[in-house]
Amino acid sequence: MNQPLTAPLDLFFDYQRSTGPTIGAFVTGLRDGRLLGARIGDGRVLVPPPEYDPATGVPIDDFVEVGPAGTVLSYSWQDEPQPEHPLDTPFAWALVQLDGADTPLLHVLQGDRDELEVGLRVVPRWADERAGRITDLVFVPERRLSSSKPSSDPEHPSSTSQPGSDPERPLSPSTPSSAEAEPVSLINTPIALSIEHSASAQESEYLRGLARGELIGARVGPGSPVYIPPRGASPTDGVPTEEFVQVADTGTVTTFCIVNVPFLGQQITPPYVSAYVLLDGADIAIQHLILECPADEVRMGMRVQAKWRPESEWGHTLRNIEYFRPTGEPDADYETYRHHL
Amino acid sequence: MTDIAVVGFAHAPHTPATDGTTNGVEMLVPCFQDLYAGLGITKSDIGFWCSGSSDYLAGRAFSFIAAIDAIGAVPPINESHVEMDAAWALYEAWVKLVTGEVDTALVYGFGKASAGRLDRTLGLQTDPYLVAPLGVADSNLAALQARLGLAAGRWTERDLAEVAARARRAALATPDAQIAEDVDAEELLTRPVVADPLREHDCPPITDGAAAIVLAAGDRARELCDRPAWITGIEHRIDSAHLTGRDWLAMPSLTTAAERALGGDPTLDAAYLHTPYSHQELLARAAIGLAEDVPVNPDGGPLTGNPMFSGGLERIGRAARRVFDGAERVLAHAGQGPLLQQNLVAVLEGSPR
Amino acid sequence: MSKQPAAVLGVGQTHYTSKRLDVSMSGLVREAIDKALADARVGWDEIDAVVIGKAPDLFEGAMMPELAMADAIGATGKPLLRVHTAGSVGGSTANVAASLVQAGVHARVLAVAWEKQSESNAMWALSIPVPFSMPVGAGAGGYFAPHVRSYIRKSGAPENIGAIVAAKDRRNGARNPLAHLKQPDITVESVQASQMLWDPIRFAETCPSSDGACAMVIGNEEAADRVEEGRRVAWIQATAMRTEPTTFSGRDHINPRAGRDAAAALWRAAGVDDPFTEIDCAEIYVPFSWFEPMWLENLGFAEEFTGWRMVAEGVTAPDGALPVNMSGGVLSSNPIGASGMIRFAEAALQVMGRAGGHQLDGVRRALGHAYGGGSQYFSMWVVGADRPS
Known part of the structure; x- marks a missing residue:
């Protein structure tokens, strides 16, 4: 690595x-x-x-x-x-x-x-x-x-x-x-x-993927859950997740909240929907924004896809994805994500 | 009281800057693997976990939470954490073992000192109203303390250089030493002053590190280890919060802790002192009342590698290793806070008392 | 040596409010300590050791602030431990203090927990944008709200359950002279009419941000016997702590296994077969109202997804079968680092009969509960009128 x-x-x-x-x-x-x-x-x-x-x-x-x-x-x-x-x-x-x-x-x-x-x-x-x-x-x-x-x-x-x-x-x-x-x-x-913050080696692979417009997860081995970002240690095993796997930029909203409250240091203007998105191919949800639909229409099970920023703005950050937006597909079956709640 | 022993010890390499995260996972995972393999156990054999670390080193609230990923804490674990050097986590675990609720404990500490300006960050341990706003750093306090001792005739610059030279030479035999050098005091005295009146070798290096220890009680300790390092005394105390009201040339908390932990018997094969500055080794020696012939920091000690929040635990681990290797009675010290305000002493022996 | 019995001999608390501008950090903490020593009828020289807890140091902008408070907390020349287990820290601090007595190491230990949130801004400290990540964090409310939504979905609870809890706890708080928020006239309807902060969590369902401290003197059998005739102590019948990672694939965020395991260990150690019938009242860490039904299930008072029914039926109200948070709970007072210890202390006060305006009749056994991090650190104890065997 x-x-x-x-x-x-x-x-x-x-x-x-x-x-x-x-x-x-x-x-x-x-x-x-x-x-x-x-x-x-x-x-x-x-x-x-x-x-x-x-x-x-x-x-x-x-x-x-x-x-x-x-x-x-x-x-x-x-x-x-x-x-x-x-x-x-x-x-x-x-x-x-x-x-x-x-x-x-x-x-x-x-x-x-x-x-x-x-x-x-x-x-x-x-x-x-x-x-x-x-x-x-x-x-x-x-x-x-x-x-x-x-x-x-x-x-x-x-x-x-x-x-x-x-x-x-x-x-x-x-x-x-x-x-x-x-x-x-x-x-x-x-x-x-002033702290020099380091990503783990495994997370860095994911960040480099983001800079290429790819979503890179990883698992301990075949059959193990795919973590995104990859972990320095799988939280259930204590060993690094180093078998890298590309996951889709589409997924399912498992759960979410609507942030209406302003606070010191806030970087996004409320109200906004902060959602857990279970990307297709991943076994753990990431947190991101849902836009392009009214906040009160966001629902558990909603199918969404990443809205990437222009490639010229990409860096080593999940901010390369500006937000997720509804795909218009039918909602995911509750059984497909209930064990991620 | 139940007999409790150190049965295993592992630590991450001392390095000026790891490229790992501030949550210590990369340094801790190999420590845990080492311990499990060496003792023939798995994480599920551990009855209690306790760790020591600091949010201020990482610059984040709850920075210690991510470290438990290194354990793989599923199913959940019986666990606690102290915002202190992990030597005090060992104390908490020792107490837990004494209650008889559990018979094994794993204690760990970690700190990525290189992530920030360590010297400055440690200055934020001082009184937040009237001292910290001056921007005082850890080394400024140590320098003032060293000159106070010079002025009082407690030591000379040569004495300090002798401490540093001995530490550097001792570290030559320590495979993982961050600093090791065949050097004498004469040579060191020609080197530049960095924190007036202290020279570089009088001050600790910046070290990223982690350490882990397994404790076990009674027969469980004998099962896990051929020659457990029995904790026959463990005590800690803290000195006054009023920094300049304290006598800077005495360490009453260390004196009391050592008296109680030693139980009146000064016999020791070695002492592992957690004294980051050369003059503090002299102060601690005196505070404990160590006999002249007791070797101090045979590994080189904090002057040759000074991991944060695991350094005190590592002193205990190294003392235990000495006992594993045949020593009868070894003292380990951990200190923290401005000018070592808080001190812990553990006495480890080849046979329980 | 087997475990020694330990008891809470005395409790002291400051009053809770958003800004205690009349005291320093030491002064705040000392106020609770002085009250605890007086309540326990002990002097400074009878305290063998001090265990202190608080939430992140970034809240007060001092690294290990207890070092500069050693004289104020009476620790100078004594052993001092600083515990930090996220939001559960107040409870963990009490448990560590109890273990020092149970181990036979000390006869009397002072446990103290505190937070002076007015020194800074907790939302800021908890939402510091970590590089490389998406800055969607919005404090504790932002973290927990999605999981509350999951609970509502999974359990099928009606949406007024959170409001019922909030109205109950705030009315309880009105009977506690130390509570930060005292709202005797609050109603389910007024809670439901309050602003939606982190949908589905409303303003009136959210804990305040408080300054405050709580202290307890915990002693061994001999110390308990020396407390004057007729003055009750609360025997520590069991303690438990469990931790799990913040996130892992398949983690149950609303009924975390760490909490279930801790509760199971607690009931086993306390000899409790059916907590619902054997526990007289509970102080449960509920910073957002919906956590009451969630923790009722997690603790084993209710079957999974039925905790909300207990709330709806008034079981946790002061006149219910299991009164919860008679003190007003975290929803009425929240000095973060102390909030867990307040739960433990209020449970003890109910057993000692010294809870004042919010005292229940005939409490023989009470639960104190705290949790922290991403619902991943749990600490709890059972205190009772009966000496543990």
Whole structure:
């Protein structure tokens, strides 16, 4: 068999996180340009404040303002910032023990690589516009750096909202608006994932068939059920289906639903009929659309045929079939498909 | 308590990138076939199934569901799954065997780490409110931990290189090792830093992998295996969720799990530690209190091949294989979470206690 | 060593609602745990281990979120297991916790299951278009609706059966102060008049999307004996779990063998010969109304294709011979990962006599049931007033 096919699978979502009282207090502090820790049962001040005591599980509400200055306990240089990082120029990861705290905060430090050392004194540099997120600040060495420059990389234009991008920015937070503003109780945390999705070797044969306008199924051996798409493992035997068999582009609707509901990320405009089609020559149904007849005329047992897109649009996907449409033949006998329900 | 043993172990080749699917089927099918053939059993002899994997590696909800195609689960099976390293699936299966409801179990884990940006993905295990939004990666945390240890005088860069060199040399004798090299610390110290202060050899490679183990109880274990690897202790614990409230140079959960699993007897022929970074091997050694002369990761360990969500199970499998081959008492460790927050220790022996 | 008896000592639940914006994920889960500990009359130091379950991590956008919740759930320094068996996970989590006690490994185990769906969008997470495929997926409703159609065709059930179930469960939910949806005035007619979402499933026949958590303390015989005089526990008389592949040629999608096998194993282990007469009430995982008759058959309460008759005759109504989903069920509250555990917990509450406004009289034995994936993961338990022999 040939190399399996792959395709990117990119996910992105803006998760909306309700903070509850403890994280809420901390992020409200960030918005207001203050750093909060909290005292736990054993007397230590932890930053950020833990929601619950690590040792006893008791909810924590003994907040203590810490910093703003702190000491670097550990650091690690990040040569090539990634899109998910708060800074677009090289920076350091750092464990910063803020004055008044007993444990460090994990954060980023903008500075000169040569100046990094354990024991370095640092202070926060706050973003002008703060939303109550952990990225509302970065740390910088307490002795002001004069050598760092705003990013000039056209790929990563420096954003004015970035806390560390302007070395001339004052260190103290802009007008704290805490008096009037509501506490922060919801934070947006975007998460992106990029996965290289692979089809199995067996499914890839089917996808290559689709690119030729053919429907390729497979079975474990003669007399075994024909699966389409072919499987890396037959679900009943645990062995690959590798005896390839071409199946027809005609078939029978076994069952279906009519999707009337719109939802985020939907790729087909409702209403549409999503049907299981048992292709002639296959022993398992595939899911596809039924069009060219009113949705309420689609029925179990209806005979249908693939409506292929123009050949010039074909790729390695079942989308080469735009939809299935009625053939006009008499409906299939219930007994021919009832064991596929 | 009922005597439970590992009676069979198989794993997929360690490879930087398989061309299989993220549901692990292609890696698992040969593992299962190996086990069935080696033990002279079929899938219908298995009383309970349990697996470990992660949706985040595959980027899909319920990604583990397709893996059961590899079993051919018709008729239906008595089955469970943990969103953890499969070492914890083994724990769940062990519990099931102890209840006496079943006398055999098959445990498996899989992960196609190469499908995404593993280092970044693992960073999403951190606090989703105040840590993960920084975009911190697994190796960033490890690097900070390593420097903390350097600053505290817990280890030197040479110590780390010694760990890595020993692992690479040990892997020369492991037929399926992803990385193996006849190298000394001197040489490794000349190589570039990749996650300051860590060098490439201090960090685990990206490994696609899968592993499977068959457990059996009492006489059933003796029937299936000439020399079962009896589980005489198995314990796991988790450390605090507050990442920076933890002492990064200690692993209390590992210490407790090891104390309980070892039951006061430190005698060991070898220890298989699930420590992906070189300095973490030193931390884990200390946390367990391993004697100087106990060989650690004679196969090369995670520094030479680091399958995700099956790596901890594989440590148990390799320890068991040691017992099959004549060792008396071997320790296996599994760890997961940011800076090995959660740890499991199993002690395998040639005779039940 | 043989299996040790285990019992539910206490249950705790949050109230269920579409968005719990006043709490974090930890805060949500902790609320249920605090209630469960109080109900069981035990303190943190008496809990030996924690078993936690939830549905896919993509729902909350955190990989293994329990790692960052260890302190909140009282797991720090203790063993913690995270179970994930698709929609059945809440039930499986309870079963795994029970097995830790039954094995004699622990005296008291905390089982907890949760979902905070408001952090994201479940329809999105369940409909991510996988490359190479046809993007016809439309969430769980889109998946299950064709199989409901098959059930209707195969059984010859009249089309109002789903509406009867929905109206019953929503009215039941109105008697449960924790329920997400409380619709005391809903009628079969109003359900039938609601919008058709995934034909043949209507809006009012569909579960809501909820935030919430459920927790239980499960203890051994000694722990059960130490619960104060007069305070009842629910003995776990049997548990069962079965799995089959999502699709295979000839698979029965509406009466899956995994469910039938799990039920058969369950009844056998519980010593139940005729579930219909020996089980006093059942909490069955019914996210879409038509699944009540389907699961009545799958569980062995009714012969194949006759479950709808039980519904039509009111057998599963509160005053029927087998009340189903007195709590309002998944149709009234659906924090996905917790929904299965809520079924298990509500069954226990009926046995313990602590179900409050939806308590039935004289419950000696109750079923808790959950399913997940493409009707392929099943977990269930029988709890009762009698200690298992």
